[in-house]
Amino acid sequence: MDITFKNVDYIYQENSPFAHKAIENLSFHIPSGSFVAVIGHTGSGKSTLIQHLNGLIRPSNGEVHIGDFRLTNDDKPKNMKELRSRVGVVFQYPEHQLFEETVAKDIAFGPENFGVYKRDIEKRIKEIIPAVGLSEELLERSPFELSGGQMRRVAIAGVLAIKPEILVLDEPTAGLDPRGQKEIMEMFYDLHQKENLTTVLVTHSMEDAVKYADHVIILNKGTKYMEGKPEEVLTQQEALNKVQLDVPEMIEFLYAFEKRFGLPIPFKRQSVKQLADEIQHAMKEAGSHE
C-alpha cells in the first residue's frame, strides 16, 4: 500500500487555550515496498505523523491516503479496524503494552481482535517466534517474568502476528544495549527484504537511517525540512547542523578528512573496510603526485 500525505495539518486541543500545531502543511509520498526513515528531534511531529498512518488520529486539514483508505477531517470513516489490521505499529517501548497471562496469548491478542482463525494464529506464532529470536519454551510463561529485551521481542511478535502490509516502527531499539539494538534492526531489515514489507522507521539514529533506509524524511518543528535518498540528504552537513542534527559519523569523518587533506572521498554507503582502502589509495596517490 502506498502512503500519501497531502498538505496535512494537525492541531492538538483545537479551540482551547492549549491548542498547538504539531504538523503543518506536510506532504510526501511513500511507494509500497520502501524502507523510509523519518528523522527529527523530540517535538518535531514524528509521533503525530505515525498516528495518522493507522487512523489513530485524522488530519485537522488536508488528506492522508493509505492504499485505498482516505483520512480527512470531515468524514468519520468506519473501516478503521480494517486499516489497523493492515498497518502494524510498534510503538516506543512496546513492552509496555503487554498484559496477557502468557506470551502466546499476548501475541495472539492482535490477530484475535482482527478475526483471524485460531488455527492460523497458532501457525503464525510458530513462524514468528524464531524470527524475533525467542524460543518456544517461553510461550507458556508470563511475559512479566521475562527480561527487558525478551519482553520487547514478545511485543514486536504481537504486532507482526497481525501480518501487516505496512510496518511502522517508533524507535524500536530505544533502551536496548548495542547487541540488542543491532539484532532487532537486522530482524526488521530482513523482514522488509524477504516479504517486501513497507517499513516506516522513526528514529534519532542517523546511523540506522543511512544503513537501512532507501528514503529519508527530515522533520523540523512540524514541517518537512528535507526529503530524498539517504546518501543525498544525510550528507548535507550544513543544512542538518542548522536544525541541530548530525550527519552519520562516517560522513562527518569524510568531511573532516577532506578539509585536512584536500582529498574528497565521496560517500556511497561503503563499508568501513572499503573506506579504509579508499583512504589508503587517496593518500598514496596524493603522495606520489607531490
Add this chain to the structure above:
Amino acid sequence: MREKLIEFRNVSFRYGEEEPWVLKDVSFDIYKNEWVAIIGHNGSGKSTIAKLMNGLLFPQEGEIYINGQVVNQDTIWDIRKEVGMVFQNPDNQFVGTTVQDDVAFGMENRGIPRDEMIRRIDESLTAVGMQDYRLTEPHRLSGGQKQRVAIASVLAISPQVLILDEATAMLDPKGRLEIMSTVSNVQDRNELSLITITHDLREVVQAERVIVMNEGVIWDEAKPREIFAKKDRLREIGLDVPFIATLADELNKSGLRISNEPLNHEELLEDLWTLHSKM
C-alpha cells in the same frame, strides 16, 4: 598516592537465595576526583554496583567502604550524603512539582535552612544550565532537561561522588550530548568523583579509567585507549566498537600503520597526517 574514596572488597550479590549471582567476587577501588566509567551489556551487573554504593542494596558477601566507612544499615544516611545518584528514567526520579521543588527535595530531607536552600538551588541550576527553568513543571521539560535537573539536585547536597546510572539511556542524541557536556563541566569545576555507567563505548572516552563488566565479573579494567584496542573481544561480550576504532583497525590492515589507538576523529586525522607527511 591518591586517596581512596570507594572500595569494593570481594563483593558478591544476588537478588534472592534461589536467584543466580549478579556479581561474583568483585573488587575495585575508586579514588577522589577520579572519573571512572563502568561499561557492560544489559544484565552484566553494572547497575547493581551503583545501587550497592549507596546502600539501596546490600551485598551477601564482601564489604563496601565509602571514605573508609563500611556501608550498612547504620551508616546509609551518612553515606547517602556523600554518594549522589542519577537514575535511568528521567520521569521516575523527578519528585517535585516544579524544577526548584525537585532540587530542594534532597536538601529538605537533610534539614538545610531555607535561605541556604535558595542559594544552592541557584548555584546548582546554573551549573547545569537550567537557571531559567526554576518554576517549570516536569511535563514541560525534555528528557535531557529533566536529567540535568536530577544532576543539579545531586550537586545541591555537594556529595563527594556523582553516579550516573545509565542516565543517558532513555534520551535522544541531543539530550545525550547535553548530559555528557554538563557532566564533564561539573566535574572540571568541582571536587567530585564521577562514575558513569553505560553500555555506550562512545561515552567512556573522557573517563580516566574504564571498568568493563561481563556476566557479573570484572572483565577488564584499564584506560579508555587500552580498552578500545580490544575490539574483537569487546564485540564478543555484546558491546559496540566506535566507528573511529573500527576504521583505525581497517586502516592498519590496509597497510597504513596507525600507531596510537585513536579515541576521536582529530586523533586519527593527526596520525594520518603524520603518515602523509612521511610519504
Add this chain to the structure above:
Amino acid sequence: MNNSLIIGQYVPGNTIVHRLDPRTKITIIFFFVIFVFFANSVLSYGILTLFAIATTLITRIPLRYILKGLTPVWFLIIFTFILHIFVTKEGSVVFELFTFKIYSGGIIQGIAISLRFFLLILVTSLLTLTTTPIEITDAIEDMLHLLKKIKFPVHELALMMSISLRFIPTLMQETEKISKAQASRGVDFRTGPVKERIKAVVPLLVPLFVSAFKRAEELAMAMEARGYQGGEGRTKLRQLKIESIDFIVFIIFGCVVIGLFVTRIY
C-alpha cells in the same frame, strides 16, 4: 476527549486573583459558600452575583472558556429549575394548561436555587482555574497544621498529594499511549456492546498498573537515594506568605459581607 479534561484546569496568569495567597482564596470561598446558602433577598443575591462576576472578570480568563467548562453542570442547574417549577405551589398562578399550573413562587424558587448552584460552582472553579494544585496542597497542609498535634499525618498526606499531582500528567500521557497501542492491535474502546467495552478495558488497565507499580518502585528508590526518611527534621522550601494584597482583599470581602447583613436587616 481532550476538552473534558480541561475543566477546572489551572490557566496561568498574573492577575490579583492569581497572586493571592491560596489560604486567602480558600477562606473567602468558604465564607462565600455559607453566605450563598443564607441569601434570601433579591438584593443579597445581587451582591453575591456581582461579587462572583467581578472576580471572574478580574481573572481575565475568557468567559466562554469558563462557561464551556461548566457544560456538564448546566444540565443539573436546568433540572433543579424545572423540578422547582413542578413541585412548588406558592404564590399566584402564572400559567395554566388543563390541570397543570405554574405558580409564581415556583419560578422565583427555581431561579433562586439555580442561581445558588451556579454561583457555588463558578466560584469554586475559579479557585482551581487560578491556583496551581500544588498551592492548594500547600494551603491545605498549612491549614491542617493543628491536626499534627493529634498525630494526624499531615506531612505524609501533603507529600502524597503533591506526588500524585506531579504524576497526573505523566499517567495521563501513559494512558493515552497504551490505549493507542492497544487500539492499533484492534481493540475498540468506543463502540460495541457494553460487555465488550468493559472487556476492552483490561488490556488498558493491566499495563497501566504494571507501569504504575514500576514507577512507584523506582520513585521510592530515588527518594531514598536522596535521603528521604519521613517528615522528621525536614525543612521546607515552599512557604506561604500573606501580603498586603491579601489584607486588601479581605477588607473588600468584609464590605461585601456587611452589605449582605444590611440587606438582611432591612
